[in-house]
Amino acid sequence: MPVPEKKTARALNRLAGRAGRAAAFCSFLGLAACAGHSDRTREIRTALDTMQPKRALALVNEELEVDRAEDVPKEVSGDNALLILDRAMILQQLDSVKLSSRDLELADKQIEILDLSRNAVDDLGKYLFSDESGPYRAPAYEKLMINSMNMLNYLVRRDLNGARIEARRLSVMQKFIHEHEDPALSMMAPGSYLAGFTFEKSGRPQEALRYYDEALKFGEYRTLSEPVRRLAAQSSYRSPRIRKLLGDQDPLRTGKTESTPAETASQDGDLLVVVSFGRVPAKVARRIPIGLALTYASGFISPTDHGRANALAAQGLVTWVNYPELGRARGQYDQPQFALGSRWMPLEGILAVDAEAKRAWEDAKGAVVASAITRMIARIVAGEAARRATGGGLTGLLVSLGTQATLTAVDTPDTRSWATLPARIAFGRMRVPAGTHWVTLGARGVRKQQRLAMSPGGWAVLHLTVLS
Numbered sequence: 001m002p003v004p005e006k007k008t009a010r011a012l013n014r015l016a017g018r019a020g021r022a023a024a025f026c027s028f029l030g031l032a033a034c035a036g037h038s039d040r041t042r043e044i045r046t047a048l049d050t051m052q053p054k055r056a057l058a059l060v061n062e063e064l065e066v067d068r069a070e071d072v073p074k075e076v077s078g079d080n081a082l083l084i085l086d087r088a089m090i091l092q093q094l095d096s097v098k099l100s101s102r103d104l105e106l107a108d109k110q111i112e113i114l115d116l117s118r119n120a121v122d123d124l125g126k127y128l129f130s131d132e133s134g135p136y137r138a139p140a141y142e143k144l145m146i147n148s149m150n151m152l153n154y155l156v157r158r159d160l161n162g163a164r165i166e167a168r169r170l171s172v173m174q175k176f177i178h179e180h181e182d183p184a185l186s187m188m189a190p191g192s193y194l195a196g197f198t199f200e201k202s203g204r205p206q207e208a209l210r211y212y213d214e215a216l217k218f219g220e221y222r223t224l225s226e227p228v229r230r231l232a233a234q235s236s237y238r239s240p241r242i243r244k245l246l247g248d249q250d251p252l253r254t255g256k257t258e259s260t261p262a263e264t265a266s267q268d269g270d271l272l273v274v275v276s277f278g279r280v281p282a283k284v285a286r287r288i289p290i291g292l293a294l295t296y297a298s299g300f301i302s303p304t305d306h307g308r309a310n311a312l313a314a315q316g317l318v319t320w321v322n323y324p325e326l327g328r329a330r331g332q333y334d335q336p337q338f339a340l341g342s343r344w345m346p347l348e349g350i351l352a353v354d355a356e357a358k359r360a361w362e363d364a365k366g367a368v369v370a371s372a373i374t375r376m377i378a379r380i381v382a383g384e385a386a387r388r389a390t391g392g393g394l395t396g397l398l399v400s401l402g403t404q405a406t407l408t409a410v411d412t413p414d415t416r417s418w419a420t421l422p423a424r425i426a427f428g429r430m431r432v433p434a435g436t437h438w439v440t441l442g443a444r445g446v447r448k449q450q451r452l453a454m455s456p457g458g459w460a461v462l463h464l465t466v467l468s
Contacts, residue, residue: 037079038284038324038415044086045282045419048467049330051446053093056467060087069099072106081110082136082416089149089420092276093465097153101162104150108169111138111146139360141187142418143173145353148191152274155194155461160202167195167211174214189218190274190351190425197272200227201459205235213239219349223429268431269454273338275347276465277443278331278423280357283415286325290376293321293369300370308377323372324413326361329354329423330468337442338428347426354423372413420467434458444468 040063047056057069064073064083069091073080088103147170154162170191177188196211209231212224225245232242233251243250288296290313294306301309313319332354338345434456440449441464448464 036285036324036412036415037082037417038282038419040079041083041086041282041419045279048090048279048420051468053090053467057087057090057094060090069096072102076106077110079136079416081107082418084110085146085418086420089422089465089467092149092153092463093467097156101150101153101157104146104153108146108150111136111143136416138418139357139364140173140177141353141356141360142421144170144177144187144191145418145421147173148194149276151191151194151198152461152463155198155272156463158461160198163194163198164202167191167198170195187351187353187356189215189349190427193219193221193224193349193427194274196224196227197461200231201270205231206237209235209237209242213237213242215349216241216245219351221349221427223348223427226431267456268433269457270459271340271430271432271439271452271454272459272461273347273428273439273441274461274463275336275338275426275428275441275443276422276424276463277334277336277426277467278329278354279419279467280354280417280421280423281326281329282419283324283361283413283417284327285322285413285415287320287322290319290321290373293323293373297366297370297373300366301373305370305374305377309373312377321369321372321376322413323369324415326358329357331423331444331466334424334444336424336426336464337440337447339440340430340432341438345428345430347428350424350426352424353421357417357421368414422465422467 041060044056044059044063047053047059060083061067061069061071064071064080064087066073069087073084076084084103084107088100088107091097091100091103147166151163151166151170154160154166174188174192192211192214196208196215198208199205199211200208202208209228212228212231215221216224228242228245229249232238232246236252238250238252248254290309294301294309297306332352336347336350338347432452432454434454437452437454438449439452439462440447441462442448443464444466446464446466446468450462452460452462454460
């Protein structure tokens with residue numbers, strides 16, 4: 001609903017100091033909008049595009065006002081929470097998984113708080129000024145991926161306790177998404193696979209099967225056939241998918257409660273590899289004609305505001321609207337590689353995180369553009385209120401133009417997002433004889449060769465993250 005003029009005037013008085021500070025930074029006389037989060041992080045993304053992750057790390061540390069990746073900024077909330085998420089993924093690419101875990105956990109707590117904290121001042125700030133003036137609200141897929149990526153960090157370090165904690169945090173988000181029937185359900189697949197692996201190696205077959213069942217709901221993982229059969233001999237958990245996979249070999253039907261496949265009898269180890277590559281599309285600031293903006297906002301804007309916007313456009317008072325748009329994803333057409341020694345192995349379950357980012361944006365786009373139009377109307381109303389308050393005339397006109405210019409200058413489209421989240425995630429899994437092996441992982445023109453020392457009946461998780 002539109003804000004009444006009197007309420008707008010009172011709001012302007014309360015927020016005058018805020019507008020003044022923003023205008024001082026923006027030099028609004030020559031600019032249409034302040035630099036937003038996307039502009040702030042452009043150089044970081046460019047460094048990743050050019051295969052310079054160490055430079056990207058130095059740049060994000062500079063933005064966080066710290067000297068080293070080991071340092072935590074004084075302020076970890078607000079936009080810094082997103083910068084910390086960006087740093088976490090850069091650190092994962094650089095194999096600093098312990099520091100990556102620390103940053104993911106720091107940011108996870110802040111994103112949760114920002115998701116839940118809303119008050120009248122934030123809403124008014126978003127109405128009159130910029131979407132970036134309010135708390136960042138992470139879409140469901142980002143929340144799921146925080147816990148999934150951190151679970152991977154712990155598994156690479158062979159820390160099952162830490163991985164179990166992340167799995168339980170993931171379950172909380174999964175329950176929330178189930179209850180709200182969010183389309184981001186498909187993003188459960190990688191986290192559920194990793195959680196199943198975590199509980200399998202922790203000796204908890206019931207929980208492992210439950211998570212594997214969740215993964216199979218959203219992805220076809222042929223490599224889960226053997227683990228599921230083995231775990232089914234130790235657990236009574238069943239679902240339609242598990243029963244279908246087991247078929248006539250279900251231990252509950254055959255009465256066979258032991259599992260001694262050849263792989264287990266030979267004491268081969270269990271190797272899981274995860275290749276994450278590319279990046280989801282970052283948000284960028286765009287300006288579109290008011291007519292096109294009204295088309296996008298159809299169904300989300302009130303008839304009153306729609307009429308006002310058309311009237312203002314007819315008077316020539318406004319022709320453009322600032323709003324955020326998605327840029328291009330990176331790496332979505334790349335093919336990852338996995339080799340054990342000289343033998344190339346298949347990868348499966350390639351999850352398109354970038355596709356979910358686009359879907360989530362398309363769902364929100366109408367409401368976002370409607371908000372931008374509403375802010376534009378509020379600026380004009382505020383200017384008229386200021387003009388009348390000064391008695392009109394030349395002075396009133398100048399005050400009106402100054403008020404509108406200030407509000408326009410600080411009207412920055414909300415371009416905040418977790419821009420270093422990989423676009424695609426692929427899994428590979430196989431039984432490996434005990435002994436020393438060389439494993440090669442590749443993506444985006446980067447190859448990483450790792451020495452694997454597999455103990456009899458042991459397990460290992462290897463990863464490659466390439467954010468170019």
